[in-house]
Amino acid sequence: xxxxxxRLWQVNWAEQWQYRANLIxxxxxxxxxxxxxxAVWTSIATANGNVSGLTANDFITYYMILLIVDQLxxxxxxxxxxxxxxxxxxxxxxxxxxHPMLTSTLVNDIAFKTLNLIVLTPIWIVLVLLFKPxxxxxxISGILLSxxxxxxxxxxxxxxxxxxxxxxxxxxxxxxxxxxxxxxxLLFAGQFVPLQLMPxxxxxxxxxxxxxxxxxxxxxxxxxxLPTNAIVQGYITGILWFAVALMVFRLVWREGVKRYSAVGx
Amino acid sequence: xxxxxxxxxLSKTYKVPERExxxxxxxxxxxxxxxxxxxxVQEVSFSIAQGEVVGxxxxxxxxxxxxxxxLSGLLHPTGGKANVLxxxxxxxxxxxxxxxxxxxxxxxxxxxxxxxxxxxxxxxxIYRIPDDEYRKTYKxxxxxxxxxPLMKKPVRNLSLGERMKCExxxxxxxxxxxLFLDEPTIGLDISGQARIREFLRxxxxxxxxxxxxxxxxxxxxxxxxxxxxxxxxGQLKYDGGIGNLSRRIAPFKLIGVMLAKSNGFDLSRYGExxxxxxxxxKHYIRVKAGDVTKxxxxxxxxxxxxxxxxxxxxxxxxxxxxFNE
Amino acid sequence: xxxxxxxxxxxxxxxxxxxxxxxxxxxxxxxxxxxLGWELLGLSIIFSNTDxxxxxxxxxxxxxxxxxxxxxTMMMTLVWPNTEKFNQSIRDGSMDYTILQPVSSMFLVxxxxxxxxxxxxxxxxxxxxxxxxxxxxEVATPLSILNFILLTLSGAVVIYSLWIVMIAFxxxxxxxxxxxxxxxxxxxxxxxxxxxxxxxxxxxxxFIIPIAVATTIPVQGLRxxxxxxxxxxxAVIAAVSFLVxxxxxxxxxxxxxxxxx
Numbered sequence: 001x002x003x004x005x006x007r008l009w010q011v012n013w014a015e016q017w018q019y020r021a022n023l024i025x026x027x028x029x030x031x032x033x034x035x036x037x038x039a040v041w042t043s044i045a046t047a048n049g050n051v052s053g054l055t056a057n058d059f060i061t062y063y064m065i066l067l068i069v070d071q072l073x074x075x076x077x078x079x080x081x082x083x084x085x086x087x088x089x090x091x092x093x094x095x096x097x098x099h100p101m102l103t104s105t106l107v108n109d110i111a112f113k114t115l116n117l118i119v120l121t122p123i124w125i126v127l128v129l130l131f132k133p134x135x136x137x138x139x140i141s142g143i144l145l146s147x148x149x150x151x152x153x154x155x156x157x158x159x160x161x162x163x164x165x166x167x168x169x170x171x172x173x174x175x176x177x178x179x180x181x182x183x184x185x186l187l188f189a190g191q192f193v194p195l196q197l198m199p200x201x202x203x204x205x206x207x208x209x210x211x212x213x214x215x216x217x218x219x220x221x222x223x224x225x226l227p228t229n230a231i232v233q234g235y236i237t238g239i240l241w242f243a244v245a246l247m248v249f250r251l252v253w254r255e256g257v258k259r260y261s262a263v264g265x
Numbered sequence: 266x267x268x269x270x271x272x273x274x275l276s277k278t279y280k281v282p283e284r285e286x287x288x289x290x291x292x293x294x295x296x297x298x299x300x301x302x303x304x305x306v307q308e309v310s311f312s313i314a315q316g317e318v319v320g321x322x323x324x325x326x327x328x329x330x331x332x333x334x335x336l337s338g339l340l341h342p343t344g345g346k347a348n349v350l351x352x353x354x355x356x357x358x359x360x361x362x363x364x365x366x367x368x369x370x371x372x373x374x375x376x377x378x379x380x381x382x383x384x385x386x387x388x389x390x391i392y393r394i395p396d397d398e399y400r401k402t403y404k405x406x407x408x409x410x411x412x413x414p415l416m417k418k419p420v421r422n423l424s425l426g427e428r429m430k431c432e433x434x435x436x437x438x439x440x441x442x443x444l445f446l447d448e449p450t451i452g453l454d455i456s457g458q459a460r461i462r463e464f465l466r467x468x469x470x471x472x473x474x475x476x477x478x479x480x481x482x483x484x485x486x487x488x489x490x491x492x493x494x495x496x497x498x499g500q501l502k503y504d505g506g507i508g509n510l511s512r513r514i515a516p517f518k519l520i521g522v523m524l525a526k527s528n529g530f531d532l533s534r535y536g537e538x539x540x541x542x543x544x545x546x547k548h549y550i551r552v553k554a555g556d557v558t559k560x561x562x563x564x565x566x567x568x569x570x571x572x573x574x575x576x577x578x579x580x581x582x583x584x585x586x587x588f589n590e
Numbered sequence: 591x592x593x594x595x596x597x598x599x600x601x602x603x604x605x606x607x608x609x610x611x612x613x614x615x616x617x618x619x620x621x622x623x624x625x626l627g628w629e630l631l632g633l634s635i636i637f638s639n640t641d642x643x644x645x646x647x648x649x650x651x652x653x654x655x656x657x658x659x660x661x662x663t664m665m666m667t668l669v670w671p672n673t674e675k676f677n678q679s680i681r682d683g684s685m686d687y688t689i690l691q692p693v694s695s696m697f698l699v700x701x702x703x704x705x706x707x708x709x710x711x712x713x714x715x716x717x718x719x720x721x722x723x724x725x726x727x728e729v730a731t732p733l734s735i736l737n738f739i740l741l742t743l744s745g746a747v748v749i750y751s752l753w754i755v756m757i758a759f760x761x762x763x764x765x766x767x768x769x770x771x772x773x774x775x776x777x778x779x780x781x782x783x784x785x786x787x788x789x790x791x792x793x794x795x796x797f798i799i800p801i802a803v804a805t806t807i808p809v810q811g812l813r814x815x816x817x818x819x820x821x822x823x824x825a826v827i828a829a830v831s832f833l834v835x836x837x838x839x840x841x842x843x844x845x846x847x848x849x850x851x
Contacts, residue, residue, distance in 0.1 A: 025768040029775040035791070036779055043786045044640045051639045130790065176617045183628055193635055279848070339686050341848050355847065362692035374687045376702075379610075383603040390599040391693050393592065419610075 008104055012111035027119050031067065037192055038063035038131070052197055060133040062194055065219045067124060069146075070191070071116055073153040073214045075109045077101070077161045078178050085168040085260065094257065101162050101253065109158070137223040145231070146221040152238040153213035159245035160210070166249070169256030190216030207233070210241035268312040269443060269475045270336065274345035277306040277331050305331040307499040308345065315442075318469050318476040320490035320507075328499040329479045330369075333445045336477070337367040349443055363392055366441040370448035373428075374435050375420045381431040382416040385438060392439035399438065405471075406434045409464050426457035433461065437468070446478035450485055462488050483577060516554040519576045520561060521547040525569035535560050551578065596693065597701060604704040618707040626714065629655055629781070644785035649725025651782070654809045656718030657742060658780045661804045663711045664746055665777060669753055671703035673770050676757050689843065696754065696839045723812060730812065737811040737821045744828035745804025749773075751828075751835035752799065758835075761842035772799060780805035803827075 038059060045056040081101065084090040093100040164181055168174045186192050187202075188211035195206050195216045206212055217234045220226045226234070280300040306328040313319050323329050334340040336347055338354035338361065347354055352361035368374075375384045389399050407413055410430045415423055423431065433449060449465075450458040462485055469476055480486055486493060486507070493510060495503040503510060519539070523546055524530060532538050536550035552560050557575060564570065608615070633655065637648045646654070676699050679685040688695050723730055756769050776799045784792055784802040796802045807824065810816050 022768055025771040029771050032775040033778055036782065036787075039787045039791065040636065040643065040782055043644055044636070047642065048640055130788065173614075173617055176621060179621055180624065183624060187628065187631070192632055197639055198635060199638065277848070334686075337690060339689060339847055341844075343848075357689070359692045362690055367686070367690055369683075369686070372683045372686060374684065379603060379607050383606055387599055387603055390596045391691050391698075 004098060004103060005107055008107040009111060012108050013115075023115060023119055027116060027123065031123065033186075034063050034066055034070065034191065035127075041193065042131075054194065054197070057134050059194070060131045061135055061137065061223065062219060064124070064128060064131065064133050065138075065222055066191065066215055067120070067127070068117075069150060069153075069215055069218045069222075071113065071120060072150050073157050073218070075154070075158050075161050076112055077105055077109060077158065078165045078174065080105050080108050081162075081165045082168045082174050086172060090260070094261070101166075105162075106158070137225065139224055142222045142224045146218040149213055149218045149221055149234065149238065152235070152242060153210075153215075153218060156210045156238065156242050156245050157214055159242070159249040163245070163249045163252050166252045166256045169260050185211055185214060188212065189214040190219070194219075208237060210238065210245070213238045213241075269315045269317075269350060270311075270313040270477065271348040272312065272332075272336070272345070273310050273347070274308045275306060275310070275332065275335060275342050275347055276304070276308050276344035277328070277335060277340065278343045279303045279305055304499050306335070306342070306496070309496060309499075309501045310345075311494055311501065311504050313475060313477065315475055316469070316473045317492060318465070318478070318490050320486035320493040321477055321479045321496075322486060322493055323479075323496040323502075327496050329496065330447055332496070333367065333447050333477070333479065337365065337445050338362070339367070363439060364441055365443040365445065366436040366439070367445045368433055368436040368447065368449055370429065370446075370451035373420075374432055375428070377421040378419060380417050380419055381412075381423075381435065384420075384435060385416070388435055388438050394439055398440075402438055402440055406437060409467055410434055410460075426453050426460075429453060429457070429461065433464070440472065442474055444474055444476045444478075446476065448479055448481060450480060450482060458482060458485065465489060517551050517578055518554050518557050519549050519578050520552055520557070520564070521549045521574045521576065522564065522568065522570050523547050523572040525571055530568055535564055547572070547574070593697075596697075600701050601704060601706075605706055608706040615707045619710070622708075622711055622714075626659075644783040646783050646785075647726055649722045649727065650809060650813065651722070652725060653719050653722025653812060654783060654805060655781060656715045656720075656722055657808050658805050659711060659715040659718065660742060661746060661749065661780060661801075662777070663708055663715065664750075666708040666711070667705045668700065668703070669750070669770075670774075671705050672700060673753075673757060675699075675703050677760065677769070680760050685846070689847070695843065696836065699757070700750075700754075719812075726813075728813060731814075733818075734812055734814050737814075737816065737818075738808055740821055741808040741811040741816070741824055742804070744824040745800075745808055747828040748800055748803050748831050751831035754835040755838050758839045758842035761846045776801050783809075 041051065041054075041059040041063075042056045045051050045054060045059055049055075051059075084093070084100075090100065093104065098104070160181070161178075164178050165174060167177060171177075188195075188206045188209050190206075190212060195203055195212060198206065206216075212234065217226075217231075217238075221231060279302070281303050282300055309328075309332060321329050321332070331340065335342050336349060336354055338357045341355045350361065350364055352358055354361065375381055385403070388394075394402070403412075410433070412430065412434055415427050415431055420428060420431065429449070437444075444465075446465075450461050453461065465476065465478075466489055468474065476489075478485070478489070491506060493503070493505070493507050494501065495510075520536065522532075532548055532550050536552040536556075539549045539551050561573065561575065565573070633648065633651055636643060637651075641647070643651060676685075679688060688698050691698060728734075753770065753773065756773060760769055776795055779787070779791070779795050780801045784795060784806040787795065792802075803824070807816070811821060
């Protein structure tokens with residue numbers, strides 16, 4: 001099994017390295033939205049002194065960390081995979097003795113992510129110089145403690161995106177469905193605003209949803225802003241959602257493949 | 266009356282950046298690119314009278330498409346003059362664009378997502394064709410090409426032959442006086458080719474339009490054109506009647522055989538062996554047309570033959586052979 | 591008359607295409623409503639934490655959202671679909687046919703695709719602007735309305751011209767599929783007043799990719815912050831950028847046909 005992953009990695013890495021220019025454009029595209037929210041909240045915090053106790057620096061550090069955490073927990077499955085179902089190239093992959101979504105697509109995604117991080121690093125450093133955040137609250141132990149949360153966030157996001165992408169077996173409109181999912185992430189993961197500034201109702205909903213593991217929870221752990229019981233609660237919610245996502249994914253995938261081979265696309 | 270198309274000393278040279286391998290060369294070329302001149306068309310001259318149908322022949326890369334693109338106005342020449350219907354094509358004057366058409370067999374004019382009928386309506390608006398004239402032209406095209414059943418389907422659902430019919434019709438709605446056709450029958454099966462050919466002949470007879478066409482298929486040219494122009498490596502090699510040309514090019518046929526045992530037989534005893542990349546299973550030899558019967562019967566009696574075919578050599582070969590020697 | 595007929599035919603063709611895929615209409619409308627709800631929720635969250643954003647109140651931000659959605663609609667109905675069509679026509683060579691039509695190729699490239707289902711968003715945008723202006727307690731005078739319309743049109747023309755320049759670059763570098771990514775990315779900045787952003791970003795979205803000219807500035811017109819000379823200046827800027835874009839397009843075409851090399 002590791003041999004397969006190693007081989008896939010080499011292929012993907014070489015392939016994607018050729019598209020550096022596209023990659024830089026993609027990164028720029030993806031950077032803009034967090035920077036807009038950073039600007040909005042910093043301007044409010046500067047004008048009012050603070051926002052519910054959060055200073056301008058708090059927002060800047062929050063979003064600077066978000067840029068990295070979001071990059072780590074997000075994925076591009078829908079772009080790698082959905083069209084394969086529609087144009088029929090998936091048939092070739094289904095007859096291979098490996099799970100297309102959990103091997104080749106996964107490696108493809110991770111290779112893409114690694115390259116992205118390489119391209120992102122210099123840009124991130126420039127942004128740090130521009131915004132001058134004080135990372136006082138960030139501690140090594142916080143970073144270490146956040147790693148499992150980031151991993152868990154990546155896996156849940158991967159499985160949920162994978163489930164949505166698998167809907168391509170039934171409908172050609174997966175991209176629209178994915179847009180809904182994306183809007184949920186913007187709202188409940190803490191990208192639009194750090195969750196503690198949300199109305200009470202939304203905060204309570206967000207606590208039981210998996211999305212906070214994609215950004216908010218890891219960021220807060222890194223900054224040491226969460227009490228232990230909140231971290232524990234976050235992890236428990238995450239593990240439960242991981243189990244649910246895994247089951248749903250397997251079910252949808254199995255039925256989808258069944259349908260795909262029945263239709264004979 | 267002066268000719269419809271006059272071409273004088275027309276030339277086109279492409280500048281192609283020269284690439285060397287290696288990182289150093291890449292950096293150097295970033296600052297100072299070195300270009301290589303590729304002479305696609307060199308001082309070609311000819312003229313075509315109104316109503317003529319002329320076949321424009323040459324091997325791949327000979328400069329046929331480049332010449333057609335210059336005559337339709339898409340490309341600026343690097344030298345020489347051209348005059349079509351009194352216009353200089355590359356000035357792209359509206360009146361010129363409205364009186365000619367360019368149909369390229371490998372490019373799509375029609376939008377794939379919508380039925381051809383909609384694209385036709387759009388063409389009517391763009392070319393400012395009055396309704397009654399449009400109806401008349403459409404009726405005529407429909408009569409010749411049997412378009413009606415194809416018009417309502419999205420173009421992506423049409424077969425290649427059906428699509429080509431629609432493509433050609435779409436290019437003719439404005440009743441152009443000059444038609445430039447680049448490989449109009451490419452990819453079609455024999456009957457599809459024949460139908461398009463038949464249509465072009467009839468269209469030319471009815472409207473007196475001037476037609477300049479390129480084709481891969483000798484049959485297109487022999488069926489349609491009395492006169493052919495051959496260019497090779499960008500230079501005009503022949504301009505004249507088709508009869509004269511056949512006399513100039515000794516007519517050959519290709520005999521292809523599939524043998525039960527592939528080695529140990531010397532086919533060069535029967536004719537000149539040739540390579541055929543499209544069909545590697547068979548061995549091909551080139552034989553004078555008059556000798557075909559004699560040679561085949563000899564081969565059939567001498568060799569363990571599974572399968573035998575006799576075909577015309579591709580147009581490229583004929584021309585290559587005629588002008589390289 | 592001729593152009594009117596041409597546009598109406600293009601519109602008809604696109605309506606038929608849209609009807610053929612009418613299930614998309616519902617999806618488009620749902621997505622539209624969702625994003626609008628999302629944006630309003632966003633604004634209400636922002637204003638539950640502050641009274642002003644970059645010096646602007648809630649009503650003004652609603653009006654800005656309306657203006658932003660007008661620009662957004664222009665992008666969704668015309669610019670993005672035609673970018674896709676344009677890039678494809680460069681790849682598959684059907685650009686050749688576009689050039690040989692007896693009508694301006696820039697016109698054809700702009701209007702050959704029209705995403706009909708997004709146009710209803712314009713109505714929504716105008717409703718938002720009216721509500722926003724009322725909430726802000728602004729008094730709309732005939733002059734301020736005229737200024738606003740002029741500024742919105744100028745802003746749209748500036749962005750359109752920028753788009754033409756961006757896709758005309760493809761004539762020079764044929765392998766340039768990302769020709770509009772920067773515009774796509776920065777468009778979202780138009781939701782908020784430009785005064786919110788740090789100076790370097792302000793420079794980018796005002797002068798380099800001037801999203802702000804089409805969003806913040808028209809609302810400033812409504813707030814009567816701009817005098818007539820300034821409004822006229824933006825109209826002149828728009829006219830000049832359109833002219834520059836047309837020239838750039840022509841130069842690109844020449845390059846494409848090998849006239850300049």
